[in-house]
Amino acid sequence: xxxxxxxxxxxxxxxxxxxxxxxxxxxxxxxxxxxxxxxxxxxxxxxxxxxxxxxxxxxxxxxxxxxxxxxxxxxxxxxxxxxxxxxxx
Amino acid sequence: xxxxxxxxxxxxxxxxxxxxxxxxxxxxxxxxxxxxxxxxxxxxxxxxxxxxxxxxxxxxxxxxxxxxxxxxxxxxxxxxxxxxxxxxxxxxxxxxxxxxxxxxxxxxxxxxxxxxxxxxxxxxxxxxxx
Numbered sequence: 078x079x080x081x082x083x084x085x086x087x088x089x090x091x092x093x094x095x096x097x098x099x100x101x102x103x104x105x106x107x108x109x110x111x112x113x114x115x116x117x118x119x120x121x122x123x124x125x126x127x128x129x130x131x132x133x134x135x136x137x138x139x140x141x142x143x144x145x146x147x148x149x150x151x152x153x154x155x156x157x158x159x160x161x162x163x164x165x166x
Numbered sequence: 167x168x169x170x171x172x173x174x175x176x177x178x179x180x181x182x183x184x185x186x187x188x189x190x191x192x193x194x195x196x197x198x199x200x201x202x203x204x205x206x207x208x209x210x211x212x213x214x215x216x217x218x219x220x221x222x223x224x225x226x227x228x229x230x231x232x233x234x235x236x237x238x239x240x241x242x243x244x245x246x247x248x249x250x251x252x253x254x255x256x257x258x259x260x261x262x263x264x265x266x267x268x269x270x271x272x273x274x275x276x277x278x279x280x281x282x283x284x285x286x287x288x289x290x291x292x293x294x295x296x
Contacts, residue, residue, distance in 0.1 A: 093189040093264070094189050123268070124264055124265075125265050125268070129287065129288070131292070
């Protein structure tokens with residue numbers, strides 16, 4: 078299992094379109110990907126789950142990757158967060 | 167795959183559709199909208215609804231979303247319900263649509279249950295400190 082603590086750096090946070098991109102990317106991997114904010118946990122392959130986290134700008138989430146392709150998934154998912162979900166800011 | 171139709175008062179449906187197109191960053195061909203307005207000829211609207219159901223049914227059925235139970239759009243739709251093939255859901259919101267359009271391999275009744283759960287779970291009072 079790989080665990081990563083990621084700070085949300087895009088201004089709009091984990092909003093609907095960013096969540097859609099995250100779900101789309103997460104669904105390409107076989108491993109289980111969970112995102113935790115406080116006591117709430119979401120399945121990264123379920124967009125509504127992610128939206129329910131209500132994770133805004135500068136909040137921190139714990140992301141866990143568990144399964145056969147966890148290393149690749151962790152790299153790419155972290156990159157998506159760090160790349161502002163492709164939003165530029 | 168299940169097809170979808172929004173039949174609502176005015177532009178509620180098309181606005182929700184625009185919202186999900188924006189979120190998914192693409193137009194979704196199996197989703198169509200029909201607006202019902204006060205001066206509309208209801209018989210003509212019924213023909214349009216029938217055509218859209220036919221267009222969006224690939225064999226897995228169609229879910230029709232509407233806004234308010236008991237209102238004209240909802241009442242018109244009762245005539246189109248075919249158990250397990252064409253079903254109508256009221257109280258449409260963006261969460262329901264996102265849930266439905268995220269489902270790719272589920273059958274019509276499973277998607278309906280997911281939509282109802284998504285709608286209920288997403289009506290919340292927001293805590294500013296959360």
